[in-house]
Amino acid sequence: MPAEPLLDRAEVMRACAQALSRARGSGHDVLVSIGARTCAAPALNATSCVPSGERSFLWRSPWSRRRIVASGSAIDLTGRGDGRFDSVQGKWRALAGQAVVAGTDRGPLLVGGFAFRPSPRDAGERQGLPDGLMWVPQVVFLTAGDGATETVVSSLVTPRSSPADVADALMALAGDARKNLAARTGCVPPARRAIETVDLPVQGDWNDLVKKAAEAIEAGAFEKVVLARAEEIRADEDFDVPAALSLLEQEDPGTAVFGAQVGRSWFIGATPEYLLTANGPRVETLALAGSARRDSSPLRDRALARELMSSVKERHEHRLVADALTAFLDEHCRDVHGEAEPQVAKFARIQHLRTRLRGTRRGRDTKGLLGLVAALHPTPALGGHPRPAALDWLDTHEKLDRGWYAAPLGWTDREDDGEFAVTIRSALVQGDRATLYAGCGVVAGSVPDNEYRETALKLRVMRAALGLDRLDRSQP
Numbered sequence: 400m401p402a403e404p405l406l407d408r409a410e411v412m413r414a415c416a417q418a419l420s421r422a423r424g425s426g427h428d429v430l431v432s433i434g435a436r437t438c439a440a441p442a443l444n445a446t447s448c449v450p451s452g453e454r455s456f457l458w459r460s461p462w463s464r465r466r467i468v469a470s471g472s473a474i475d476l477t478g479r480g481d482g483r484f485d486s487v488q489g490k491w492r493a494l495a496g497q498a499v500v501a502g503t504d505r506g507p508l509l510v511g512g513f514a515f516r517p518s519p520r521d522a523g524e525r526q527g528l529p530d531g532l533m534w535v536p537q538v539v540f541l542t543a544g545d546g547a548t549e550t551v552v553s554s555l556v557t558p559r560s561s562p563a564d565v566a567d568a569l570m571a572l573a574g575d576a577r578k579n580l581a582a583r584t585g586c587v588p589p590a591r592r593a594i595e596t597v598d599l600p601v602q603g604d605w606n607d608l609v610k611k612a613a614e615a616i617e618a619g620a621f622e623k624v625v626l627a628r629a630e631e632i633r634a635d636e637d638f639d640v641p642a643a644l645s646l647l648e649q650e651d652p653g654t655a656v657f658g659a660q661v662g663r664s665w666f667i668g669a670t671p672e673y674l675l676t677a678n679g680p681r682v683e684t685l686a687l688a689g690s691a692r693r694d695s696s697p698l699r700d701r702a703l704a705r706e707l708m709s710s711v712k713e714r715h716e717h718r719l720v721a722d723a724l725t726a727f728l729d730e731h732c733r734d735v736h737g738e739a740e741p742q743v744a745k746f747a748r749i750q751h752l753r754t755r756l757r758g759t760r761r762g763r764d765t766k767g768l769l770g771l772v773a774a775l776h777p778t779p780a781l782g783g784h785p786r787p788a789a790l791d792w793l794d795t796h797e798k799l800d801r802g803w804y805a806a807p808l809g810w811t812d813r814e815d816d817g818e819f820a821v822t823i824r825s826a827l828v829q830g831d832r833a834t835l836y837a838g839c840g841v842v843a844g845s846v847p848d849n850e851y852r853e854t855a856l857k858l859r860v861m862r863a864a865l866g867l868d869r870l871d872r873s874q875p
């Protein structure tokens with residue numbers, strides 16, 4: 400017996416007709432989004448419906464306990480240069496304000512990410528990922544924190560569209576989406592051999608860079624800078640992205656797992672850090688800086704945590720982030736609260752100093768969520784402090800295109816709610832090529848070899864996810 404259609408065609412048709420009349424009235428394309436509650440919450444593991452198309456967005460958040468599995472793009476909103484966030488925000492405001500929403504109140508989601516720094520003028524698209532790209536997926540499966548699942552399909556209606564054609568396309572999208580829910584579960588990343596590995600930079604140059612940064616800090620140029628390095632790998636076969644996401648999901652429930660596909664490029668990762676989450680007027684941000692390894696002996700693990708808490712260097716590195724975030728919240732919010740002391744947050748293979756901060760948005764209508772993201776990024780956890788001096792120094796000395804690494808990636812909606820992660824512990828995957836990124840904060844007294852070890856530790860999970868190494872399950 401054929402499954403009952405997810406959407407009611409008459410309702411879809413009404414919404415499309417309304418969108419057409421708005422499009423004709425304004426002369427602009429209008430977004431139509433139809434939602435349906437999916438009674439039995441489908442298994443939305445990240446591998447469940449990775450489509451073979453051009454665009455996907457997968458998201459598993461430990462913060463909101465939301466899961467998003469999305470494919471296709473009804474419309475792309477891009478931004479370039481320093482104004483990339485505000486440009487996307489402006490386009491989104493205009494689009495969301497005119498959208499016709501039916502079925503449920505949910506409406507369209509906007510998903511995507513941004514580059515750490517804009518690419519130089521005229522450099523074109525680097526790495527296949529633009530400076531800023533968010534999009535409204537054609538199909539979204541969204542599981543909220545309470546387990547309720549909705550499917551939302553979206554399309555653009557132009558002043559010349561035929562509402563019946565758009566309605567048919569939406570019905571087909573919803574139908575196909577259902578079929579794709581057949582989950583591919585429990586996949587283990589197949590082993591891959593690195594045929595070629597390029598270290599950007601090689602360890603000797605990295606050590607020189609850390610030394611140079613520490614000297615600039617000691618000379619008073621700035622207080623902290625975050626340096627990054629990458630491993631550029633060509634493997635014997637294409638990497639298995641769904642399997643990588645599956646491992647990342649299982650590895651650590653405390654991390655946000657993400658996968659954004661733009662054409663041939665997949666930007667994937669499992670990050671412990673968020674830049675900003677917003678739920679109604681309430682916003683939260685997180686200072687996460689200061690790192691130590693884990694140990695399989697609980698006694699030694701606790702000793703490492705105590706060492707982390709009492710290290711003057713790590714506490715200083717952390718305090719710079721927490722203070723900058725507090726100043727940011729004071730500027731943009733009221734009722735600002737921050738934990739007085741950092742805590743040690745334990746992840747599967749690493750522990751960090753963490754301070755949670757929150758506030759209530761002031762003047763919610765003036766600066767959209769992406770405006771706040773723009774103001775916050777990059778925090779001293781990824782850029783440095785003071786920001787302008789640290790970024791100038793990075794522009795001159797760090798010869799690495801960070802691409803979407805260490806930058807905001809996430810989702811927002813027409814209520815201006817959303818979550819933006821900081822894309823650390825990540826990799827750009829293109830067929831048989833992958834670039835894996837890791838960085839660490841440098842302050843006065845940083846030792847190059849220690850910082851190198853820290854970045855190696857941070858690369859471990861992603862190497863395993865891509866099948867390049869195996870993780871020892873008995874050891875953190």
Ligand SMILES: C=C(O[C@@H]1C=C(C(=O)O)C=C[C@H]1O)C(=O)O
Nearest residue numbers: 688689690780823837838839840
């Ligand atoms: C830059 C990274 O991590 C950041 C740097 C940290 C540190 O130096 O202790 C800790 C958490 C992150 O804010 C990374 O993982 O690539």
